[in-house]
Amino acid sequence: MNIQRKFDLSYMELSVPQAFPLGRYLAHQRIVLETVKRVLERGWYVLGTETESFEREFAQYLGVAKAIGVGNGTDALELCLRGCGVGPGDKVVTVSHTAVATVAAILRIGAVPWLVDVEPGSLCMDPHALEQVLEQDRCAGSGIRAIVPVHLYGRMADMPAIMELAAQYGDVPVIEDCAQATGASWQGRKAGSWGKAAAFSFYPTKNLAAFGDAGMAVTRCDSIAESIHCMRQYGWRQRYISESFGVNSRLDEIHAAVLRVMLPHLDEDNQRRSSLADYYHAAILPSKGRDIRPERQPYPQHVYHQYVVQVEDAGLLQRHLLQFGVSTVPHYPLPVHRMPAFLHAFPGHDQLPVTDTLTGRLLSLPMFPDLMPKQATHVGKLICDWLDSNP
Secondary structure, eight states, rough: OOGGGGGGGGGGGBBOOOTTTTTHHHTTTHHHHHHHHHHHHOOOOOOSHHHHHHHHHHHHTTTSSSEEEEEEEHHHHHHHHHTTTOOTTTTEESSSSHHHHHHHHHHHOEEEEEEEOOOOOOSSBBBHHHHHHHHHHHEEEEEEOEEOBOTTTTBBOHHHHHHHHHHHHOOBBBBBEETTTTTTTTTTTTTTTSSSSEEEETTTSSSSSSSSSOOOEEEEEEHHHHEEEHBTTTTTTETTTTTOOBBBBOBBBBHHHHHHHHGGGHHHHHHHHHHHHHHHHHHHHOOBBOOSSSSSSSBBBOOOOOOEOSSSSSHHHHHHHTTTBOOOOSOOOOOOGGGGGGTTTSSHHHHHHHHHHHHTEEEEEETEEETHHHHHHHHHHHHHHHHOOOO
């Protein structure tokens, strides 16, 4: 049922939030409440039948062999790395233009992030930059142990090219960071089904969202799945007996049950996001030789976790829109290698020109399935007016 038939969104015309996680609850309120009540009355709240069912259903949706529910997306990526045999001192190639969680997961296991640049159009890992570091590493003989492409803002990285390079340079394990691209695809294959393993986040603002922190590790390899399955709960195979390293990262039953409710609606919600992107694209016309809209290609299938525009000073546009009650978010104000907490981890890391160019230029507009087309058009026209008045 259309969300606009179920509750009044007119108040949002004067105050447009950047995200609206409440909307998914309101759209499915009756069945969500019934589902939560069922879980509560069952009396089993962690790693029960709801989690097992959601793991099967999500794996089937992606077309992968196994899915393992965990506490959040960062844990999912860490456990995928560990499950693929990555450990202290191992090099892992990823990008700096990403949520900090990507690099944090690598550092948490003592591995060494090797950051490569992104493409100016896709804003995802540049295969040419990846090839350069793989060739450099082969000459040095030091051994890269994993590649972590990040599918960002709802768009997939160039997985055909990345997988080809990984195979060419010694079958390096590819672990996809799919936190922002649940449901996206390339050549008919879903994000998360390309690499040896993949990590998902179901944070409340994601395309597939729980009502709190939740995550999923997926893999096409039974041995990796078994390893992650044990690690998420203290390394147990037999209860209370740790046979290997483990953590406490479990998907609870209420979140799993809610995600089971939301999963059948994911493709429809993603289509709504794509339609809203069309409205933005039609409303934000190029001005004075500047086209600030995100790159659009016939593939991959973009699911628009965010609709991100690029301007010379995103802060000025953000303040302009706020005057009209429109909330936006800069994703991301600093690349990871420029953040104070990580300067020690990447000394002298100055070979990311595209990534550094993006600093201060990106702004995520309001984007969620319950946004009305007329709101997207209104925001787009506000941006056009601003562009016309700012040379």
